[in-house]
Structures are given as C-alpha cells and as structure tokens.
Amino acid sequence: MKKPLLLGVLLAVASLAQAQQRTAFEPGNVWPDNHGTHLNAHGAGALYDHGRYYLFGEHKIAGRAGNSAQVGVHCYSSKDLYNWQDEGIALAVAPAGSGSEIEKGCVLERPKVVFNKKTGQYVMWFHLELKGQGYAAARTAVAVSSKATGPYRYVRSYRPGAGQWPLGYQEGWKQPQPGEAALKWWTPEWRTAVAQGLFVRRDFDKGQMARDMTIFVDDDGKAYHVASSEENLTLHLAELTDDYQGFTGKWATIAPAGHNEAPALCKRGGKYYLITSGCTGWAPNAARSFVASFIWGPWQQLGNPATGADADSTYHSQSTYILPVAGKKDAFIFMADRWTPSNPIDGGYIWLPLSFEGDQPRLRWADRWTLGVFDQPKSGAAQ
Structure with missing residues (x-):
C-alpha cells in the first residue's frame, strides 16, 4: 500500500509544479513549459496571431551533436508570454540518407515565421547549411503551413540575389579592380x-x-529578409515576393565590412531600428545598433544598446529577434540566446524590454520584470 500512496503523492507534486503559473520574465533562468521542461527553442522568432503568441526555435539535444539539426524546429504557444504550451515539432528534419536539403545532421538555424494575409499561409524562413559542408553552403530556406503550429512543408533554399546587383551599385564596380585579390584584410583599402x-x-x-x-513585415505588408552575407562581413536586406516565399530581386547592403551577424529588426515612430552582434563565434560580444528613416537606408550606426554591468557581452547573450508586444504602443521585447555549444540543450534565454533614448535603442538588465514596464515607460525595468 505504501508504494501506490508514495507514487500518488509524487504525481500530485509534479502536477502542482506544472500547474504553477509564471507571472514575470526571469532572464537567464530555466524557463519551463507546461510539462515542466525547459523551453527548447533556440535562435527563436515569435509570431502573434489570433490572440496567441507562437515561439519557433531550434530544437537542441544533449552533446555537441545538438549543434546540428537532429530533430527540427520546435513550436510553443502562449497567451501571456510568460507561460508556454508545447506544440511539438513544427518542421521536422528528414531522415539521414534521404538526400533532402534538411536531412538530419544539416545546420538549421534562427527560424522565423510570418503570416501571409494574401495566401493564408504561415511562412517559415531559416538559415540552412547542407549536411557535411560546415558553413560553406550559406543558404536561406523556406517552408509553409496552413496552421501556425504546423506541420510545415519544406519548399526550397536560396542563395539570394543571383545575377542581380544591389541598389546603389555603381557601374564602375561591376568589374574586378586592379590588385583587389592581393589586398590585406581589415586595411582601409x-x-x-x-x-x-x-x-x-x-x-x-x-x-x-x-x-x-531574420524576417521583418512592414506596415504595408511587404516583407524583408535580412541576413549576414559576404563571409559575415556585410548585412544584406532583400525584399520578398508577395507570397513571402521568394525574392523580388530588389536588395541592398548594410554596413559593408562591418562584420555584423544576429540581426533583429523593429519599427518605431516611422523609423527602422536594427540590433546586431559582432562575429566572435559562440562567444558573446557587445551588441551594435542602427537606425534608418527608410527601410532601404541609409542606415546610421549607433552605439551599443546594452547598458550597465556586462553590457560589453550583451549580458552574455546574442540577439535573435525583437518582438512587438500586442496591444501596447511602442512596446518591444529584445530576445537573445545564451549559447552553450558543449551541451546546446542547456542554452538559456535573455528577454529584456527594449526602450529608446531619442534614436538610441536601450537595454537594461533586470533579474525579474513584467509587461507592466511598458505601462510605466519612465520607471526602471524591474517590476
């Protein structure tokens, strides 16, 4: 009789723990889903749709093998952004040996999902590296679904801009310049x-x-793809087709030779704001920020948006997305990851309120904060 009683007590305790509702963000801490399991959605993007938020991220496994795609893209949903329900795998990788571009062992990173009002389809974009090629493929890929939670059907991958020059590209630049192949990297020349x-x-x-x-949808419904390109030296911004599944051929460069990655984009007061990181592998670094009055630029580089202790490492994290909070004007959440490449499933999440001082985006650390901070813009981040 003792064993069934003990089992019942344990189940009751586990059920109570799962039922406990979170009422605040606690950056860097374990973030359990409705099953009590730490969220498995790394390099994530988020979508607000019909009263719910959907979180899409890389599903990791234990050990270094988890740095490649072994499962796919995990999806969670939430009504309040604090408590997340496991919706399962939205996009599953194909079996090893299948020959698919997204077969098990490929690199599938930073999934972002947007809804296309014209087609009624949910469109997922992600960075794709083909299995066994390291980071040489440098492709972006798209999948679609009729439901936010999936399953998503893989469509294809791209190297954007083939046969097309970027905006503002001068005629004299279309041919190789004398001696350019011998130039030493990082020199002014x-x-x-x-x-x-x-x-x-x-x-x-x-x-x-x-x-x-990342993917950004503007107020007029036009969508844009922003990616680190040119050996991670220059950001490329490209306009997507009306169905969000391809490229129109219109594209531009941002911060040539600036060595930026991890782009996250938002719009406030008619201006566009971009937060990126430097390129230091898995190690965190100081974030960068940019502003533009038009999506095509020119983009002005600003300072590090992070402030206070650990600002030089963006609080030991790297940007992945800027989430507009539904129903709150000019309310944005900065989403970032703490990478743990030795055991990627342990990676943590840093979500902080994004504020502004003039044109300068600002991040301030808070051990605990709530969405109420957006109702009191002059107060500190902690609630």
Missing part, C-alpha cells in the same frame, strides 16, 4: 574594396551568402 563589391562580384552568378537571418 580592403574595407573600401568590400564596400565597392569585392564579395558581391565574387558571388554574383551563384547568389549571395545568407547566414544569420
């Missing part, structure tokens, strides 16, 4: 060569590289 299309010309025929990426 080399930076000028990059700005004048050194890598754009190299990849003109096969298409431009696309690594860390």
